[in-house]
Amino acid sequence: MGFDVHGKYEMEVKGEIFILRFYQSWNEECAKAFFTAYQSLVFEKKFKRFGVLADFRQFEGGTPETIRYFEEIAPWAMACGQIARAQIINSVFTEYIVTKPSQGKTLFPIQTFEEETPALVWLEQQGLAVK
Numbered sequence: 001m002g003f004d005v006h007g008k009y010e011m012e013v014k015g016e017i018f019i020l021r022f023y024q025s026w027n028e029e030c031a032k033a034f035f036t037a038y039q040s041l042v043f044e045k046k047f048k049r050f051g052v053l054a055d056f057r058q059f060e061g062g063t064p065e066t067i068r069y070f071e072e073i074a075p076w077a078m079a080c081g082q083i084a085r086a087q088i089i090n091s092v093f094t095e096y097i098v099t100k101p102s103q104g105k106t107l108f109p110i111q112t113f114e115e116e117t118p119a120l121v122w123l124e125q126q127g128l129a130v131k
Helices: 028-045 066-079 092-102 116-125
Strands: 008-014 017-026 050-062 082-088 110-113
Touching: 008 028, 017 028, 028 050, 028 066, 050 066, 050 116, 066 082, 082 116, 110 116
Parallel strands: 017 050, 050 082, 082 110
Antiparallel strands: 008 017
């Protein structure tokens, strides 16, 4: 018996930036589906370097099993060329559950913002094309 996927995400590419939007509460199936889709997108684009704009304003957390996928994303993406992450977060709780799994595993800067425009400006300041 399988489980329904809980949670949603959207992915968009703007220049050398992957814009990732996270919605609702996630279970393991959603985390696995996201990671698989994200890997496919990164491999498809074949960027030598890239940045991520992760919008967590509509993210409500996830089951403990989802943490494993969040722990794997940052080191994997760094090995594929990620040089920076801008994250849009509107609560201390969300910042904690999003940032904790990647602490100590990233060598790229992570900056938190409240809106998309300043996040994109910051990514551009990191030397990434946003158009």
